[in-house]
Amino acid sequence: MSLEILAAGVVMAGLIAYAMFGGADFGGGVWTALASGPRGARQREAIFQAMGPVWETNHVWLILVLVTLWTAFPTAFAYLFTALFVPLSIALLGIVFRGAAFAYRHFGASEGTELPATGLVFSVASILTPLFMGFAIGAVAGGRIEVEDGNVVSGYVSPWVQPFALACGLIAVAICGFLTACYMTARTDGALREDFRRRALASSVVLGGLTTAAIAIAYWNAEAFWDRLSAPGPIVVMLLAVAGGIASLIVLWRGLWPLVPPVAAGTVALVIAAWGAAQYPYFILPSERISDVAANDTTLRFFLVALPIGSLILVPSLVLLYWTFSENTDPARRTTARGRAQR
Amino acid sequence: MFDTVTSARALMGLSLAFHIGFTALGIGLPLLLLLAEGIGLKTGNPLYREMARRWSRVAALLFAVGAVSGTVLSFEFGLLWSRWMEFSGEIIGFTFALEGFAFFTEAIFLGIYIYGWERLSPVAHWLCTIPITVASAFSAFFVISANAWMNQPRGFELVNGQVSDINPWRVMFNPATPYQTTHGTLAAYVAAGFAVAGVYAWAMLRGDRSEYNRRALVLALAVAAVATPLQIVSGDLSARFLARNQPQKFAAMEGQFKTEKGAPLRIGGWVDVNARETRYAIEIPKALSFLGYEDFNAEVRGLDDFAQDEIPEPRLVHYPFQVMVAAGFFMLFVAAWFFVNLWRTRSVRPGRWLLYAILAASPMGFIAIEAGWFVTEFGRQPWIVWQVMRTSEGATPREGVWVLLIVFSLAYAALTAGLLMLLLRWRPHLFEPRRRFPEVPRVT
Ligand code: HDD
Ligand code: HEM
């Protein structure tokens, strides 16, 4: 396998990790906005506590994707950030306000100096960010980014204000909501867990509906993507993703709580991998192949050697982090749980 | 509105200036945490653990803002400088990729540290400060080495506009790297030390000379007192490096227009770009030649001696340089005063004037950092990659950058306002053990 394909695999893996981990933090904002019923406040609080220690680490996956693009696909990086100037700017604003609102809220809660509206800002920004990132991904797959002689010639809106790209934005939000609800079922119990279970079931149905709709839309709005999707490789991955979706429904339905987070994460990984498989060997559909936009081999080699070495530090540290904070975060139960978190 | 390049430069400068304020504390505070909690463990004095606990709260807050503002920078490399990144990405991207690992390590252990006060044993908890401190210094090293490459681009060949023969080690360890990374990283310890000291000096000025405040003050100033002289020495080395390797920047820093043997060191003054001279400065005869080249009669090249479309705007470089140096010597003076006072009285009893001086010094580290970066960045102009690519060639082809400039200026204003509202009501100097931590006794 050539170096640039491996590097493209790293981009894909980084995006999947960002979706699996970071996505759940954005979903936290979705369910903060949609918290309802007699336990609304407890739902919010449980999410807030679960996110605290991990969201900054989860965010670094995005940085990893970006630096991989710089290093291994600088040309693609330039094309994407030129073509998707508008949606990426809005996603960035969302990232800024999401992060700041969460941190301010956390500091305020622990020091008794709460600021107004941080919860609202947090929710709105958490929804906007995946929505616009989804638009951007939809534009990459949708084939409306036009590059001629190394210059982006498509306009500010035409690549992403397209039915297919818009559907991808909604899918991204649904993925986030689905993941959070699933993860939270494993970290709560009793009535609160029921709340999250119902949310997880609802969002998996929404996600299934949206992906089906997106594939149908692709038929007339993203022809290049549709063509590639019907090749054998992508079809296999897609079928696996469907199987994952069904498995998530089963484990949620039967209440197999420890299995819910991994199955949900696996499903999301497969959905994204299906997109990746369909894109291959293109980086930006319909014209830019992975090899057209890759860096030279020396750089790729250095990067691909540094990656596993860095992972030797990274992976055990990540395991330590998630292991340290993997327990129940229901505020009503935390008083009895081992080690109340800071407040 | 403004054209793309002007807006992009303004927004980039604003975003970087914002980011560096937080990351200076992001690099400096972990060292203070390491020391405070470590001393607490070693001496068993609970005050230190409480100190670390409070600092860690604000560290969590500032780190988060540092992380989001850093993300802004990463996006801006694409949104504002796509053509520059298209060219440089494969050369310096590797450096940033290594930085990514440093970020991960830092974020992971910070999460464990901040949220793990009750979950980890005291020793394990303290151990977390080590990877945080080390990783944050490494992130600074990597990113500053990328910036050093922009000043001294090495480790690649340019054939017909195509980059080839990349050598990532020579990129990362380019000639400017040792000077810039040392000076740029130490700066964070100077700034953090004085910033923290200011809080406790202020509390003492208001009459609260509790043991907690005194110990916190000594600890913060000890870090600053070690770092400041080193910082000044490394600044001097940087300047001498520039004299030889970026003489245009050096001339702009010093307000030197004419090429001159035995050039004087000009302190302050008014840079008159029309008359092409620096007026009303305090001039120390021959000192500049000596500082730059260790020879009182060495020739210093002036700005007029270079191609006029390849020199920076001297006013944007000379004044910030004066500010940085002045701030540096002021901080050195305050640190020396404090420790001489400590040594003479054998106790922590700073008088009012000394406390005022510490208070005055407390923002100086940040001021010097911002000023120093202005020297570096404005002094590199008109190049984005020195003598390889002009800033105007690196910008995005998109038109709407001025909209981003306005939107992000407002966003920074909102973030700053929120932060001030949080921090101005925060009372890190009031030591009041809480019921939840019964093991910490009250000390008066
Ligand atoms: C606490 C902060 C601080 C203090 C006290 C000083 N500096 Fe500084 N200086 C910085 C913080 C800084 C910085 C913000 O960190 C810079 C910007 C780029 C860099 O690497 O460091 C910098 C850059 C910088 C440069 C430009 C380097 C380049 O463009 O390659 C020079 C020549 C100096 N400094 C020289 C000095 C001298 C002679 C000082 C003596 C008082 C001094 N600095 C004090
Ligand atoms: C964090 C401290 C820094 C500050 C305060 C700072 C400040 C500035 C300022 C004021 C400008 C505008 C200069 C002009 O156009 O006249 C600028 C430009 C720029 N800086 Fe920095 N800088 C910092 C660090 C860095 C680092 C570490 C890098 C890269 C690794 C970097 C990359 C750039 C780029 C790409 C530009 C735009 C191109 C240019 O104007 O030359 N900066 N910065």
Ligand code: HEM
């Ligand atoms: C000299 C200048 C710089 C220094 C010393 C510096 C240092 C740091 C440090 C210590 C952090 C950790 C977070 C914190 O402490 O708040 C951080 C975060 C970050 N910085 Fe910078 N940085 C600099 C310039 C840049 C530039 C030019 C970029 C853009 C490419 C950048 C991108 C980032 C990103 C993306 C993060 C967030 C990482 C995370 O999610 O944890 N930084 N920086």
